[in-house]
Amino acid sequence: xxxxxxxxxxxxxxxxxxxxxxxxxxxxxxxxxxxxxxxxxxxxxxxxxxxxxxxxxxxxxxxxxxxxxxxxxxxxxxxxxxxxxxxxxxx
Numbered sequence: 893x894x895x896x897x898x899x900x901x902x903x904x905x906x907x908x909x910x911x912x913x914x915x916x917x918x919x920x921x922x923x924x925x926x927x928x929x930x931x932x933x934x935x936x937x938x939x940x941x942x943x944x945x946x947x948x949x950x951x952x953x954x955x956x957x958x959x960x961x962x963x964x965x966x967x968x969x970x971x972x973x974x975x976x977x978x979x980x981x982x983x
Contacts (some may be wrong), residue, residue, distance in 0.1 A: 912939075 902910040921943045931938040
């Protein structure tokens, strides 16, 4: 993928939401429902869309070791923690 070094402005809503400009959504293959990883960096906030191409590129990176919890159990714990955080912030 050739990165275009172009800038654009976005605004944050009161909920912290932003709209990614259409040209960036096309360039990075972001579709409705695409998830992203948000990371704090020295330069600011880094937003990495998790697309099919990224998943294909990263296959095999997270190999599980014998003795690790089953992935489904790890995922269930993660989702439970995520729901608890959302409920706390909704109050």
